[in-house]
Amino acid sequence: MDINRSDKPWVLHLYVVGMTLAAKRALFNITAICEERLAGAYSLDVIDLIENPALAEGHQIFAVPTLVRQLPHPLRKVIGDLSEPEKVLAALDLHAHALV
Amino acid sequence: MIRAENFLTVSSPPFAKAPSGILGLDGVMRGGFPAGRPTLVCGGPGCGKTILAMEFLVRGAQEFDEPGLFLSFEENPAELLDNFRSFGFDVEGLVRKKKLKISHVEIPRGEILESGVFSLDALIVRLAHGIAEIGAKRIALDTIDSVFSALSNTEALRNEIARLFHWLRDKGVTSVITGERGKEELTRDGLQEYVSDCVVLLDHRVTEQTSKRRLRVVKYRGSAHAADEFPFLIGATGFSVLPITAAGLDYGVYSERLSTGVKDIDDMLGGQGYFKGTTVLVTGMSGTGKSSLAANFAQAACQRGERCLYFSFEESTAQIARNMKSVSVDLDPWLNRGLLKVLASRPTFQGLEGHLVSIASEAEAFGPSCVLLDPITNFIAVGNLHEIKSMLTRILDFLKRRGITLMMTALTTGSGMSEETELHVSSIVDTWIALDTTRAGRTHSRSIRVVKSRGMRHSHDSREMIMSDSGITVCPLETEQPNGHKQVR
Numbered sequence: 001m002d003i004n005r006s007d008k009p010w011v012l013h014l015y016v017v018g019m020t021l022a023a024k025r026a027l028f029n030i031t032a033i034c035e036e037r038l039a040g041a042y043s044l045d046v047i048d049l050i051e052n053p054a055l056a057e058g059h060q061i062f063a064v065p066t067l068v069r070q071l072p073h074p075l076r077k078v079i080g081d082l083s084e085p086e087k088v089l090a091a092l093d094l095h096a097h098a099l100v
Numbered sequence: 101m102i103r104a105e106n107f108l109t110v111s112s113p114p115f116a117k118a119p120s121g122i123l124g125l126d127g128v129m130r131g132g133f134p135a136g137r138p139t140l141v142c143g144g145p146g147c148g149k150t151i152l153a154m155e156f157l158v159r160g161a162q163e164f165d166e167p168g169l170f171l172s173f174e175e176n177p178a179e180l181l182d183n184f185r186s187f188g189f190d191v192e193g194l195v196r197k198k199k200l201k202i203s204h205v206e207i208p209r210g211e212i213l214e215s216g217v218f219s220l221d222a223l224i225v226r227l228a229h230g231i232a233e234i235g236a237k238r239i240a241l242d243t244i245d246s247v248f249s250a251l252s253n254t255e256a257l258r259n260e261i262a263r264l265f266h267w268l269r270d271k272g273v274t275s276v277i278t279g280e281r282g283k284e285e286l287t288r289d290g291l292q293e294y295v296s297d298c299v300v301l302l303d304h305r306v307t308e309q310t311s312k313r314r315l316r317v318v319k320y321r322g323s324a325h326a327a328d329e330f331p332f333l334i335g336a337t338g339f340s341v342l343p344i345t346a347a348g349l350d351y352g353v354y355s356e357r358l359s360t361g362v363k364d365i366d367d368m369l370g371g372q373g374y375f376k377g378t379t380v381l382v383t384g385m386s387g388t389g390k391s392s393l394a395a396n397f398a399q400a401a402c403q404r405g406e407r408c409l410y411f412s413f414e415e416s417t418a419q420i421a422r423n424m425k426s427v428s429v430d431l432d433p434w435l436n437r438g439l440l441k442v443l444a445s446r447p448t449f450q451g452l453e454g455h456l457v458s459i460a461s462e463a464e465a466f467g468p469s470c471v472l473l474d475p476i477t478n479f480i481a482v483g484n485l486h487e488i489k490s491m492l493t494r495i496l497d498f499l500k501r502r503g504i505t506l507m508m509t510a511l512t513t514g515s516g517m518s519e520e521t522e523l524h525v526s527s528i529v530d531t532w533i534a535l536d537t538t539r540a541g542r543t544h545s546r547s548i549r550v551v552k553s554r555g556m557r558h559s560h561d562s563r564e565m566i567m568s569d570s571g572i573t574v575c576p577l578e579t580e581q582p583n584g585h586k587q588v589r
Contacts, residue, residue, distance in 0.1 A: 017221035025216070049222055053229035060206045061222040062247065063260075076213070079251065083216035091213035 010034070010042035011071040015061045017049045022081040026065035029082035037094050067092075115322060118166070118238065118274040121159030122152075123461065124341030128326045129317060133298065136272040138265050140295035142279040142287045143302030148313060148334050149278040151187070152302070153240035154180070155338045156276050158189045161199035166237035166274075169230040170202045171223075173246035177202040187338045198234045207250045214251055220260040224267055231273065239268065239275040245289045254289075262294040269297075286318065297321050303329075312453070315341055333457050340457050342494055353377070358404075358470070358505055361396030361429075364574035365533075365548065368563070370556040374531055376469075377503040378554070379496050381525060383510045384535030389546055389567055390509035391415070393533070394472045395424040395431060396572060397507055402434035406469035409462060410442040413478040417442040428571040441466055452483040452491045460498050470505045476525070477511040485524065492525055530554045535565065548574060 014030060016023035027046060034042045049056045049064070059068070069076040069092050078091045089095050117131035126132045133139045133156070143149050157168030172180060180202055184191045194200035203226060230236055244261065251257050268275045277295060279287035286292040292299055299318040306312070315332045317325040332341040357372035366373045374380050380397075382390045394410070401408040412420055420442060421431045434440035443462060450458070463471055473495075479488045492508070499506045510525070526532050531553040537544045548565040550558045563574045 015222065017219070017225055020219070020221075022217045022219065049225045053225050056222045056226045056229065057203055062205050062207070062226070063218045063220055063251070064222045065218065066222070077208075079212055079214040080216035080218045087213060087215040091215070 008041055008043045009072060010038050010069075012042060012044045013059075013068045013070055014044065014046045015049060015055075015059070015064055015066045015068065016046060017064045019048070023065050025081040025083060026067065029085070029088070030067055033082075033085060033088060033092075033094065037089075117323075118160070119164060120156050121163045122155055122339045122341065123457075123464075124330070124332070125315075125339065128315070128330055128341055129298075129300075129320065130324050130326075133274055133276065134320070134323065135274050136269070137297040138268050138275040138277055138295050139298040139300060140277050140279055140287070140291055141300045141302065142281050142292070144281040144304065147281070147302040147304040148332070148339065149302060150175070150180075150183075150242050151334055152300075152339055153242045153276045153278050154184055154191070155187075155189070157200060157238050157240055158184070158191060158194065158338075160238040160274075161194050162190075167199045167234045168201075168238040168240065169227065169234065169236040170200065170240045170242065171205055171227065171230070172202060172242050173205045173207060173244060174242065176204045176206075189338065201230050201234050201236065203230055205246075207246050209249060212250050214253065218251070218253075218256065218260075220247075220257075220264055224264060227268070228271075231271065237273060239273045241275065241277045243278040243280060245280050245287065245291065248289050258290065258294075261291065265294045298323075302332075312451075331453050333453050340461070342453060342456055342460075354503060358397075359400045360393070361398070361400035362393070362572045362574070364563075364572070365393070368548070368550050368559040368574065369531070369553055370558055372556075374505060374553075375555060376505055377500055378505060378530035379500070379528065380505070380507040380531040380533065381510060381529040382507065382533045382535065383512050385512055385537065388535035388537055389548075389565060389572070390511070390535060391420070391474055392424065392427045392429070392567055392572060393535070394474050394507055394509055395420065395427070395429045397470065398440055398472060399429050399431065399434065401468075401470045402437075402439040404469075406439070407467055408434070408440050408470045408472065409466050409468040410440060410472045410474065411459060411462075412442055412444040412474050413447045414475060416444045420444075426569065427567050428569055441468075447478040447481045450482075452479060452487055455479070455482075456491050456494055459495055463499065463502070463504060468504060470507065471499055473506070473508045475509040475511050489525055489528070493528055496528060526551070536562070547577060 012030065014027060030044065034044060047055060049061065063079045065081060067078045067082060076091055078088055082088045116135035117133065118135040119126045119132035141149050141152055154170060157170055160166040160168050181191055191200060195202060227239065248254065248257060277291065279291040282288040286299060286301065298320045301316045301318050303314040313332045314329045316329045330341050332339060354376040356376040357374065358376055359366050359373040360369065382393050384390050398408040398410055421435065424431055431440055435442065476492060496506060532551040534549045534551050536547045538547055546565040546567065547562045549562040562577050564577050566573045
């Protein structure tokens with residue numbers, strides 16, 4: 001899987017271990033935020049480490065869910081089910097992005 | 101390589117143990133770490149946690165055919181490889197052969213943000229993947245409390261760590277989990293609450309410029325273990341733990357006798373010399389012939405075809421060999437044939453515990469029937485009397501357990517017979533020979549007396565010891581010195 005293949009300015013990866021409740025919540029939360037602020041300008045992939053266990057080491061993931069902002073640089077990681085939108089916005093530097 | 105099984109008598113464990121292969125440690129832990137269960141190793145920075153964890157995996161892979169997975173939360177693999185190369189551990193080779201896997205869990209400070217519920221399932225995935233990849237039977241997590249610096253939801257983290265430990269136990273892998281020592285608790289983050297099987301505490305103190313390391317098994321569920329604090333060393337070959345009291349006094353007793361190398365002295369000791377596996381102390385002032393007795397004893401051992409290990413803390417090998425020729429002891433052939441090994445070093449070269457480990461590991465490797473320490477009084481440069489006695493007791497235990505006869509020489513100061521040796525070691529030795537010089541007119545003559553020798557009839561009188569180029573001879577003082585007494589008035 002080439003996880004860096006994207007023509008969007010925003011590339012997000014959500015690492016999970018199975019679609020647990022926390023994973024589902026994280027996916028729901030980040031999708032809502034992206035749709036609100038980055039509609040059409042982002043790609044979001046869910047990477048299940050059960051299917052790709054080697055990626056946990058390769059991408060230095062130790063807790064799940066972990067959202068990784070691959071692009072724009074620099075790389076940012078947010079751990080958790082992303083249930084606090086303010087924190088997620090701050091972590092991803094999305095405050096500057098106006099609501100669409 | 102030094103193996104530890106014989107360090108102490110290991111009683112059959114009530115459940116499976118995973119031996120560490122580390123000198124001394126398996127004795128203290130009565131066979132090793134609890135197999136298939138987690139052990140917490142805690143201690144402050146620089147106490148040796150990482151080394152213990154890594155050595156457990158390296159020896160597991162090398163000596164017990166149990167591949168190991170090292171999950172490092174602090175140092176990266178390159179740093180770890182660098183550090184362990186200096187111990188002569190072939191970590192890289194083991195990694196190449198897939199007997200060992202080092203996996204770095206990078207925890208960048210500041211870069212991680214958290215929001216809401218999380219789990220450490222990704223770590224479990226990594227562990228499971230690593231276990232599957234190399235068939236790991238042993239796991240080290242070093243140091244897992246690093247995750248506390250990255251995540252603020254401590255409560256959730258504790259639950260997750262507890263779950264991780266449960267998972268390790270369910271997997272049946274033997275794991276060593278290292279944790280930072282806390283101020284009041286065993287660990288900074290309370291890990292001891294989750295690892296209830298076995299807890300080992302490491303301590304590193306520096307007093308009077310010498311570093312002292314101590315190991316204690318705080319708890320070991322379902323197993324006997326030695327409860328004392330044991331000194332340990334991190335030396336050229338890695339970790340070694342030095343039991344003192346765990347040894348007990350259940351040595352084998354030998355009726356076999358070993359010649360002193362001097363017929364007349366054998367005669368003073370019931371005609372046959374020392375008992376095998378006992379400890380002999382030779383005391384005397386400078387020039388009374390202590391080293392000569394030691395050399396004769398060494399030669400006698402070599403003549404029997406046995407090996408002798410001679411630790412010299414005063415003279416070099418060449419000096420000893422040269423000087424002994426003057427009393428007709430030629431050590432060169434034995435040195436050349438490899439039956440005699442002389443290790444000359446300054447006492448100040450290392451601390452007492454360093455000497456203890458050197459002596460124990462050299463003896464383990466060389467397999468001598470006799471060990472000589474000449475002289476033990478030079479240890480005063482590196483320790484106080486209590487510490488020296490404690491070290492000697494441990495050497496003595498170690499050697500007795502192997503049926504190795506130990507001869508120690510000690511320099512006494514002041515004139516006259518000093519039955520009270522400065523080291524107060526006389527109570528721990530089996531045979532004590534006191535040498536002295538007495539002035540008879542213009543000449544000084546040497547005297548020898550057997551102060552004690554357990555388990556045998558021995559002479560109690562002082563006799564004259566004559567050292568000439570034909571060797572050592574002993575004759576009764578009375579017949580030699582009637583005139584001398586008169587001259588002295």
